Amino acid sequence: MSQSFFRNASWFHKGTKEYTRGGYEKASRAFIEGDLGGDLTGRGYMITGSNSGIGYCVALNIARSGGTVHMVCRNEQRGVDAREKIKKETGNENVFLYVCDLSRTRDVLRFCSEFIGTGTPLDVLVNNAGCCVNTRTMTDENFEINFATNTLAVYIMTTLFVPILERSIDPRVVTVCSAGMYTMKMIPNDLNSTKGKFDSVFVYAQNKRQQLVIMRYWSQMYESIHFSTMHPGWADTTIVQKGLPTFHWWMRNKLRTPQQGADTAHWLCVTPRIREFPSGRFFQDRVVIPEHLSTGTHSTIEEEDMLMRQLQEILQRFIPTQKGATPLLSGTGVVNPAPVEAPHPDKATPEEAPPPDKATPEEIPPPDKATPEETPPLDKATPEETPPEETPPPDKATPEEIPPPDKATPEETPPLDKATPEEIPPPDKATPEEIPPSAEPTPAERKDETQ
Numbered sequence: 060m061s062q063s064f065f066r067n068a069s070w071f072h073k074g075t076k077e078y079t080r081g082g083y084e085k086a087s088r089a090f091i092e093g094d095l096g097g098d099l100t101g102r103g104y105m106i107t108g109s110n111s112g113i114g115y116c117v118a119l120n121i122a123r124s125g126g127t128v129h130m131v132c133r134n135e136q137r138g139v140d141a142r143e144k145i146k147k148e149t150g151n152e153n154v155f156l157y158v159c160d161l162s163r164t165r166d167v168l169r170f171c172s173e174f175i176g177t178g179t180p181l182d183v184l185v186n187n188a189g190c191c192v193n194t195r196t197m198t199d200e201n202f203e204i205n206f207a208t209n210t211l212a213v214y215i216m217t218t219l220f221v222p223i224l225e226r227s228i229d230p231r232v233v234t235v236c237s238a239g240m241y242t243m244k245m246i247p248n249d250l251n252s253t254k255g256k257f258d259s260v261f262v263y264a265q266n267k268r269q270q271l272v273i274m275r276y277w278s279q280m281y282e283s284i285h286f287s288t289m290h291p292g293w294a295d296t297t298i299v300q301k302g303l304p305t306f307h308w309w310m311r312n313k314l315r316t317p318q319q320g321a322d323t324a325h326w327l328c329v330t331p332r333i334r335e336f337p338s339g340r341f342f343q344d345r346v347v348i349p350e351h352l353s354t355g356t357h358s359t360i361e362e363e364d365m366l367m368r369q370l371q372e373i374l375q376r377f378i379p380t381q382k383g384a385t386p387l388l389s390g391t392g393v394v395n396p397a398p399v400e401a402p403h404p405d406k407a408t409p410e411e412a413p414p415p416d417k418a419t420p421e422e423i424p425p426p427d428k429a430t431p432e433e434t435p436p437l438d439k440a441t442p443e444e445t446p447p448e449e450t451p452p453p454d455k456a457t458p459e460e461i462p463p464p465d466k467a468t469p470e471e472t473p474p475l476d477k478a479t480p481e482e483i484p485p486p487d488k489a490t491p492e493e494i495p496p497s498a499e500p501t502p503a504e505r506k507d508e509t510q
Contacts, residue, residue, distance in 0.1 A: 066242045066353055073352070077343070078238065078292040079313040083322070086344035094345070096329035099126030103181045104328060107131040107161065107216070108188025110141040112296035113235060116321035117185055118154070119145050121328065127153040129181070131170070131188070133160050161188050161212035162204050164377055171219040182227040183328050184220055186213045186234040186270070191298060195257040203251040205259065209266035210250070214273055214370045221277075224284055232274070233327045236288040236341065238348075240268040244356045247366040260303075271341060271350060272363050273370070278339025285334065287327050289342040294320025 076082060104121045108114040109130040118128050122145050132138030135158045142156045159170040174181075189209045196204040202211060217232055224230040243261070245268040252262045271288050278286040293299070295314040299307050307314070326345050327333065340347045351357055 063242070066355065070238070070241045070352060074238070074293060075313075078290075078315075079310070080315045080319065081313065083292055083315050083319045083344060086346075087322075090345060091332075094330050094332065095120075095326060096124065096331055099124040099329065101127075102183070103127045103129060103179065104183045104185065105129040105131060105181055105220075106185040106187055107212075108133075110134065110137040112298070112317050113291055113294065113321040113324060114185070114187035115141055115145075116318045117187065117325050117328065119148065120321070120325045122146075122149040122151040122154055124329065125151060128155065129174075129179075130154065130156045131159050131161075132156065133158070133162075133188070161216075162190070162198055162202075162208040164198075164200050164202070164207065164211060164215065164373075167212050167215050168219075168377060171216060175219065175223060180227065181220060181223050182229065183231045183233065184217060184224065185324060185328060186217065186232070187324070188212070189235070189263075189266075189298070191259050191263045193259045195252070197251075201251075203253075203262070205262045205266055206250050206252065209263065210269045210273075211370065211373065213270055215374055217273075217277065218374065221281060221284065225281065229333075230284045231328065231333065232277070232284060232286045233324055234270050234274055234286075234288045235324055236270050236290055237264070237267045238290040238343065239264045240271065241352045241356065243268060245269060245272060245358045245362065245366065247358070247362045247369070250366075250369060268356075269366060272358070272366055275339040276363070276367055278337075282338070285336075285338045287336075287338070287340060287342055289323045289327060290348070291315070291320035291323065292343070296320065 077086075099121060104118075104126050106114050106118045106121075106128065109118040109128075110132045118130055118141075122128050128145070128151070130138060130142055132141070135156075138156045138158060142154050145154050146152060157170060157174070160166045190205055192204050198204055198207050200207070213234060224232070239260075243264045246265060252265070274286045274288050277284070292315045293310060293313070294317055295307070295311070296317055299314070323342050323345055327342060330345075336342075336347060341350050342348065
């Protein structure tokens with residue numbers, strides 16, 4: 060307990076110096092002028108949770124520089140409002156909206172399948188969306204909602220988009236993480252957080268530590284893609300305002316603006332110097348920072364392997380590997396849907412039909428589900444065109460949106476603590492990361508917030 064206390068105290072002291080607005084202003088003095096790149100015309104950027112906060116700021120900055128922006132949002136109306144605002148402010152018409160509830164694995168698979176089917180090129184994926192739901196909430200697929208959104212969705216989207224990212228000249232994956240993980244060691248054998256009293260801040264920190272492990276793993280598997288995680292600092296975003304009200308009140312005059320919090324994520328997306336930094340590293344204010352503040356938060360290689368095996372097992376249960384196909388983590392296409400109309404035809408030329416030796420959507424539908432119907436132009440996906448149970452609610456982001464645990468169907472999903480898929484080659488180095496602030500409010504003071 061004493062070690063944990065001092066670890067939290069040390070982290071909070073560091074945060075008051077570095078993670079605040081003052082910390083950003085001090086660090087920004089060392090920023091290199093012109094390091095945010097130039098014209099981004101012709102490059103495609105997908106940003107999850109981009110209707111507000113850090114994700115919105117990254118999308119806005121990319122659009123200002125002429126890049127094609129693919130906004131992935133759970134709430135359609137808020138997504139439409141944000142998209143139109145970006146178009147109006149930047150004059151960039153290449154801003155497209157996709158509606159997807161990242162807490163629902165089948166909806167993530169539907170979206171990935173449809174996007175891949177358009178043949179639309181993708182150069183950068185920004186995993187920004189996240190949630191910190193205060194009460195234990197299980198999805199109808201039997202996953203704890205924070206894990207499903209913050210970890211599983213990141214794993215699945217990145218895995219399925221690796222093949223199209225590898226076609227890019229300069230592919231990148233940027234994941235918005237958190238230094239809150241600094242006070243915690245990753246626990247790989249309780250992904251649904253069933254042990255002990257439920258603490259959303261603890262769970263959120265575990266998810267962020269998991270994200271860092273995933274990105275580092277992939278950086279060793281796909282050398283052509285630059286993977287990175289970043290800490291935005293303590294920014295004044297909706298998730299802090301509603302999820303940590305007491306912390307927000309005490310720090311309200313010191314929090315970073317959303318633009319300041321988004322700076323490093325934007326920089327990782329566009330800087331021409333990205334290859335000067337090793338792939339798989341953790342960043343803050345445009346520099347590499349350590350994954351740990353103390354030895355007590357390190358995980359073993361075996362623990363990190365366990366996490367990756369369980370995630371691979373879950374994905375394989377939803378999309379079984381085709382006979383004779385390369386395993387899911389190989390970087391080859393797992394989902395090979397028939398092409399549909401691209402959102403911007405001048406930049407996308409889908410093939411007329413999938414290659415004969417590839418699997419069509421009919422061959423690999425999600426378990427117990429019919430193949431999703433093709434949607435019209437992806438600049439606006441309408442809920443009524445997808446199965447009702449996979450459509451994100453149109454106007455609220457509360458736990459009530461997720462079916463109660465009694466509707467879960469555990470038989471469709473493997474127990475997370477017993478996953479035993481094929482072995483994944485261990486990385487050359489094991490180093491995980493993260494946790495919540497010690498001075499943060501108790502779970503009773505926190506409220507739910509999902510981007």
